[in-house]
Amino acid sequence: MPAGLVISAPASGVGKTTLTLALARAWRHRGLNVQCFKSGPDYIDPAFHAAATGRASVNVDSWAMDRGTIAHLVSRGADADVVLAEGSMGLFDGVAARGVSGTGATADIAEMLGWPVVLVIDPSGQAQTAAAIAAGLRDYRPGVRLAGVVLNRVASPRHEDLVRRALNDAGIAVFGALPRHAEISLPKRHLGLVQAEEQAEIGKLIDEAARFVGEHVDLDAVLRSAASWSPQAASNGLNVTPPGQxxxxxxxxxxxxxxxxxxxxxxxxxxxxxxxxxxxxxxxxxxxxxxxxxxxxxxxxxxxxxxxxxxxxxxxxxxxxxxxxxxxxxxxxxxxxxxxxxxxxxxxxxxxxxxxxxxxxxxxxxxxxxxxxxxxxxxxxxxxxxxxxxxxxxxxxxxxxxxxxxxxxxxxxxxxxxxxxxxxxxxxxxxxxxxx
Missing domain, CATH: 3.40.50.880 (Class I glutamine amidotransferase (GATase) domain)
Structure with a gap:
């Protein structure tokens, strides 16, 4: 039975994609089958997921898709060992008016599928306040469960210790802390990341990210925090008519x-x-x-x-x-x-x-x-x-x-x-x- 997790954050640009790719590749190196999804309307990240896992990734979107369509899409993870859904923007960020099954927020997918959330927190320019932010996200919406956090871009051991202590006091698990590491930065342009197929060294970059994250994050603890998940039979398929034969x-x-x-x-x-x-x-x-x-x-x-x-x-x-x-x-x-x-x-x-x-x-x-x-x-x-x-x-x-x-x-x-x-x-x- 696969185990499901959602990778999210308080905002964009804090390292969700890098952590998702690193976890997927690290677990793949351990012999696990990993299936990724992208929450929200992102055309670029699924190709990175496929590069990391060897399995095609697709988008799931609560504003544009009904629950049956989402169930149909995520059912491809039924034969995986672990399933990762990477969020868009911040955990609760969506539009003001509800769409087909939600507002487009990552939290919709987490609640719908019952998967816990791993938060990527960048505590740059703050310390204990990072714990307040994490606690606020944990308590904001009933039905969305926080598994723990991974700290990214910590400035020093002292900085890490301050943030860890505050998170521990708030009862929030810390799976690891990543110091700054330029070698795993994914290049960007005006619509997001430079596409995976345009990067000849993408495999090596993902391997380096997996190695680095494996040194600083408790991969076993993250995996244990995932929820066992039995894909539900979808009542309908994709509801898409091809434009031609x-x-x-x-x-x-x-x-x-x-x-x-x-x-x-x-x-x-x-x-x-x-x-x-x-x-x-x-x-x-x-x-x-x-x-x-x-x-x-x-x-x-x-x-x-x-x-x-x-x-x-x-x-x-x-x-x-x-x-x-x-x-x-x-x-x-x-x-x-x-x-x-x-x-x-x-x-x-x-x-x-x-x-x-x-x-x-x-x-x-x-x-x-x-x-x-x-x-x-x-x-x-x-x-x-x-x-x-x-x-x-x-x-x-x-x-x-x-x-x-x-x-x-x-x-x-x-x-x-x-x-x-x-x-x-x-x-x-x-x-x-x-x-x-």
Missing amino acids: RIALARDAAFSFVYPHMLEAWRAAGAEIATFSPLADEGPDMSADVCWLPGGYPELHAGTIAASARFRAGLRAFAETRPVHGECGGYMVLGTALTDADGVRHEMTGLLGLETSFARRRMHLGYRLAALAAPMPGHQAGARLRGHEFHYSTIFAQPDTPLAVVHDATGAVIAETGSRRGHATGTFFHLIAEDR
Whole structure:
């Protein structure tokens, strides 16, 4: 029977991912099968989980998914020895208005699955106050159980002793304390960590993290704190309709933000996926019946995309007779032009009139609920789609017919409606699930 734990923290940026990867790899070195999940709408961390465990990781999201869908997704951990769910942001951070089964907070998943929480606490600039924070998180919400804490970035043995004593007085277990160690820092960029597939030495970095954490954290105590867990039979599957029978999927460093559960759902429904690389100047498979351009980092590769004549010509030819859909970065590439951070304007494919710029950064972040005004691949007009938007582009023009009426998590209508023209459609949000 697998044992489940949630790795969370009071805030972002304190080391949740590093600890999750280190624990997973350390236990794997001991011969245990480890399954990871990511709570919340993060497209990057699941690839790191897979690198650490050798098993595919998927997102679970209480705002966008119902309990049956979450149960279906986590059931893949039934044959594991230990299951780790890595949280997003702080433990209780979610949106103000409840979604399908919660607010998107990591605490929702912990309570729903009955898994205890291991908190990563960074006590930089404080000492006993770290215990007050941990105690507050422990007591904030009935049903969420704290297993203990791992201290990260402690400044000195004296600093560690002060924090440990306070935590012990509060009745909170301390599994270990990590001094600062630059060698296990994961590189970052504006949308989060640099992707796992872009880091040639990722395996060595995870091994070093596992070694370091193994020296400073009681791995046996952490494992004993996990809750025995029997996966519940799911009443329903993923509720995802593939956009076509054969899907041409852009896939490279510029087009990589795809939720793993979406691809699995497409394949489970019998769809075939044929990947191609726009950065390698490849066009979509002309035998496919739909083309999908996911998000990613087109702004970092705008010059290469603009110069990829075969890709652009192939996509235009495909769109003359078949649907093409782009999400976020993919939507920007379907547009007329993209201006990079240096102010250089690059011509895109021109299937839509969208123009965006990264020279004037503006953050767009949050859950989205879209009511389709017209069909898009896999979904009919009137469908209600739940997704998430995160980018730093400024929209200069969005002149085409709106694709949807889009609301944020509070119910407010937003301007990023998506677009449609001919066979081309695009959205700024990444699709997570359809309301059923």
